[in-house]
Amino acid sequence: MRIGLLGTGPWAQGAHAPALSGHDGLDFVGLWGRRPDAAKELAERHGTRAYDEVDALLADVDAVAIALPPAVQAELAVRAALAGRHLLLDKPLATTVEQGRAVADAVQEAGVASVVFFTTRFQSAPAAWIDQQASVGGWFTGRAQWLGSVFTSDSPFAASPWRQQKGALWDVGPHALSVLLPVLGDVRRVAAAARGLKDTVHLVLEHTGGATSTLTLTLSAPPAAAGAGVELRGEAGVTHLPDGTDGAVTALARAADALLDAAGTGRPHPCDAAFGLRVTEILASAEAVLEAPGTGV
Template sequence: MIVTPAPWADRPVEVGLVGAGPWARAMHARMLAAGPETRLAAVWARRSEAARETAAPHGAHVAASFGELLDRCEAVAFAVPPAVQAELAPQAARQGKALLLEKPLGPDLMAAQRVADAVLGAGVVSQLVLTKRYHPVTEAFLDAARTREVSGARSCYLHGAFLGGDFATGWRLEHGALLDLGPHLLDLLDLAVSPITGIRSTGDPRRWIELTLEHENGAVSQASLSGSVSVPRALTRVELFGPETPLTYDTAEIDHEECWPILRRTFATAVRANEPTDLDAARGLYLQRLIDQAARATR
């Protein structure tokens, strides 16, 4: 069931959306236009027709350029490939715009570093769209995990989206599951077990990659990642083991519609308070360092 948020007392954050692909239409535009914490002020994409199709259902302005988009908003949401985000997000930050960023921050560590540096240098609010982190089930799992002594963990994030369809896009097919799915699972394991201190990996991220993670508390965890396997629905599962009964997190039954109001409220609250959240660009850079370490370990 979708939880109705408390009344929003402040004016909505005017957000410009960069991108007009399937994810921009299905999530970003719809979420930002729903308010009351945000208003979809404008949409810009390199394909103008796609931008019009994304903006029209919500009555948003179609910007003719990225510069025009920046003139019409106080925050920018990105729903574009990592390389495009890494190119444009620093420009928006330098213009004083708050940033709602997709993961990964960039296609590689150097690009991610530039995004994080721009955010830090400009002193703007940033927030990552790590979808599952905004679901109450995830929050409850992480709260429970903090009370546990964890000796080891095993986890997976598996789906078949790379086999065909809207999300079998160029950057995902090139880089595979590590860059696309890795941030989600690494973030959860890093928080649920303890900070990750070492990574070993085997396999091919375009088919199946297996990670062995060493943690600060001495625990070891396993992570299986693939976007190229035929499964009835996406599988995201984390199991924690130790002296107590295992603690399991499984997203099979969660309704992702419950994430969007929480994500929107968290972002708008951070923008209005001008205070960073724990899911900011710095967290994105931390996760990208882990991804880079894992990628290097497979070579």
């Protein structure tokens, strides 16, 4: 599969470009970025070509990976899908339901494959755990904590304008939902939401199967307190999400495997654009509750 990359920021440099250039099933044709100098430097580092125009890159590939802010990703994903290109996308798919639906609709209309990279879903031990717990069933409640220190450390993502604006709800909220939804079922209602220190948010979710879950999300945890975890309690007892030992490059390579499989078989992946849209809808509902406390939607 001939694939191109849209984006040249820290995530593109640290994860996407190495994963694409090192994948045996992909021909990393080239990349495009909003900063031509950065695109040229990254392309040279990985022995590929920097394109001046998005459409020129789309004309030369079968698929694109996108490592750009959500609003920019959504616009370019629609453009790529309607050009018949398969999509390897990042979370969140978008930060508005309208944008997310436009991507999902374009994917369906064009009949292309799509995979949204929710990191945990493509790490071997966590992915196996999620599948196992989904098959067990009988869960009573779940608790997820995603405590990042992006804003309290020297993280290269701290200066990201969209993260500064949207905070943990939209950055790490997708990770928590990607674990809880396949196990506890879709979210029927965001029952409550409250703000904590800085960008911290707390959510209470009601799931279609009857279970409830709580989420604590932040990008402002003290570095010594950072970490992520999920606990499930139910008829089978208590179980915890295992740590993911696979790095981002390895996990992203698995996401590329999933895209190759979906494109080859025509079978949608569980983390496709439609799932990305559903996550966007839930986060938008949570945001609405945060803005109007006491009005769960």
